Amino acid sequence: MGAIAGVNLREVKQAAYWVGILLLVFWLVRIVDSIVPANLTEFGLTPRTVSGLVGIVTMPLLHADYAQLTANSISIAILCSLLILVQRSNAWWILAGIWLGSGVVIWCVGDASTQVGATALGAGMIGYLILHGFLNSRPLTIIVAILVAVFFGGTITSGMFQAVEGPDHWRTYASGFVVGLAMAYLAHRFSPKTPQAIASTDQADRKNHASE
Numbered sequence: 001m002g003a004i005a006g007v008n009l010r011e012v013k014q015a016a017y018w019v020g021i022l023l024l025v026f027w028l029v030r031i032v033d034s035i036v037p038a039n040l041t042e043f044g045l046t047p048r049t050v051s052g053l054v055g056i057v058t059m060p061l062l063h064a065d066y067a068q069l070t071a072n073s074i075s076i077a078i079l080c081s082l083l084i085l086v087q088r089s090n091a092w093w094i095l096a097g098i099w100l101g102s103g104v105v106i107w108c109v110g111d112a113s114t115q116v117g118a119t120a121l122g123a124g125m126i127g128y129l130i131l132h133g134f135l136n137s138r139p140l141t142i143i144v145a146i147l148v149a150v151f152f153g154g155t156i157t158s159g160m161f162q163a164v165e166g167p168d169h170w171r172t173y174a175s176g177f178v179v180g181l182a183m184a185y186l187a188h189r190f191s192p193k194t195p196q197a198i199a200s201t202d203q204a205d206r207k208n209h210a211s212e
Helices: 009-035 051-061 066-109 119-136 139-161 170-190 195-211
Strands: none
Touching: 009 051, 009 066, 051 066, 051 119, 066 119, 066 139, 066 170, 119 139, 119 170, 139 170
């Protein structure tokens, strides 16, 4: 009891709790922005400016309007939950890497306008979950990768190639997606080997020695 298909129900509840906290922060920031006289979106990410460096941290928290926030909230809730499902305790480190990494890339290559929203964060998780699934070759991660590719792949292609949110907005999608792919590769390359992987490597080494 307490686990279904290898998924611990207690971990599912914890994931839902922390994802809820993250979304609550998004909404509280937007509510405050709509109330106070100051425009908080001015603290977004403006590429290649010193003042815009703060946006590397703040950009995903700020949204231009409730429509953008609602759309991002749905995708972030789903993707973040899937990330926690496949990465467990490492999920938050992965999320932080995508959050900051995509911000740095956008600061370097983005268009000159001040950018807000969690678009890059979502694109990063899409890239991570797809590549991570096929690099690790576990049934759960492969299923998640296929589902993400099917249901969110169109978001990436439309964002990168159709410029649905502006002629230069493709850079935001591309930056997040590429950073997500890089994080998946680095996590796979430097993650500790499981006992099964170590045993498989040892077995291969023994076969190589036997054939010499």
